[in-house]
Amino acid sequence: MDHYHSDVLGIDFYSRNPLIVARNLIGKQLFRRSKGKLLSGIIVETEAYGESSDPASHAFRGRTSRNEVMFGEPGLAYIYFTYGNHHCLNFVTGRFRNEKAGAVLIRALEPTLGIEVMKQNRKLDNLQNLTSGPGKLCRALDIDRNLNGVEVASEKSPIFVKKTNTHIGKPQSSTRIGITLARDKEWRFFLNGNAHVSRKLIYPKIQR
DNA sequence: TCTATGATCGTA
DNA sequence: ACGATCATAGAG
Numbered sequence: 001m002d003h004y005h006s007d008v009l010g011i012d013f014y015s016r017n018p019l020i021v022a023r024n025l026i027g028k029q030l031f032r033r034s035k036g037k038l039l040s041g042i043i044v045e046t047e048a049y050g051e052s053s054d055p056a057s058h059a060f061r062g063r064t065s066r067n068e069v070m071f072g073e074p075g076l077a078y079i080y081f082t083y084g085n086h087h088c089l090n091f092v093t094g095r096f097r098n099e100k101a102g103a104v105l106i107r108a109l110e111p112t113l114g115i116e117v118m119k120q121n122r123k124l125d126n127l128q129n130l131t132s133g134p135g136k137l138c139r140a141l142d143i144d145r146n147l148n149g150v151e152v153a154s155e156k157s158p159i160f161v162k163k164t165n166t167h168i169g170k171p172q173s174s175t176r177i178g179i180t181l182a183r184d185k186e187w188r189f190f191l192n193g194n195a196h197v198s199r200k201l202i203y204p205k206i207q208r
Numbered sequence: 209t210c211t212a213t214g215a216t217c218g219t220a
Numbered sequence: 221a222c223g224a225t226c227a228t229a230g231a232g
Contacts (some may be wrong), residue, residue, distance in 0.1 A: 210231085
C-alpha cells in the first residue's frame with residue numbers, strides 16, 4: 001500500500017560508514033523474536049569496526065570462514081562465538097572509507113520488554129547485570145551462531161531495530177573495550193549515566 | 209595436526 | 221586480578 005512505511009531501520013540505515021551507524025544506533029530499540037515472544041531493549045553502547053585500516057577488527061586480515069558475513073551486505077547480523085562461552089552480536093554496515101567490510105558491535109542494552117524471559121535466559125534476577133555487556137545481552141536475548149548472517153532490516157526478522165530514537169542527550173565516545181591493537185581509535189559510543197552500559201563504563205577508572 | 213589467543217564474564 | 225573454556229586462525 002502506498003502510505004505504508006515500516007518503522008524498522010532498513011538497508012539504507014546500515015549502508016553507511018560504521019562510525020555513523022554506531023553513533024546512530026544509540027538510543028534505538030532492538031527487538032528479538034524468540035520462542036513466540038518479543039524481547040527488547042534500548043541500545044546504550046556500541047562499537048564500530050572497520051577492515052584493512054583497523055587492526056582490532058576481525059576483518060583486518062581479510063576474509064575467513066568466521067568473518068565472511070562481515071564482507072557481506074549491510075543489514076546482516078554478524079554473530080560470533082568467543083572465549084569459549086560467549087556470543088557477540090554485530091550489524092554489518094557499509095564501508096569505512098574504501099574498505100570492503102565494516103560492522104557495529106552491540107555492547108549493552110537497557111531492557112524494556114520480555115524482561116522475565118531475559119532473566120530466565122540469564123538465570124539471574126538483577127536488572128543492572130542483565131544486558132550490560134555484549135556476551136550478556138546475547139544470552140539474555142537467546143542469540144547464538146544459528147542466527148549468524150540473518151537479515152535484520154525487516155520487521156519479520158528474528159532480530160531488528162526500530163527507527164524511533166528514545167534517548168535524551170548526546171552519545172559520548174571513547175576508545176574501544178577489550179582490544180589489544182588500535183587502542184587509540186575512539187570508536188565506542190555510549191550513553192553516560194546509564195546503568196546498563198558495560199562494567200568498564202560504570203567504573204570508568206578501570207578503563208584503560 | 210598443534211598451539212596461542214580472544215570485540216568476555218563471574219568471582220575473588 | 222584471574223581463571224574458565226573452546227572455536228578459530230596461523231604456523232609447522
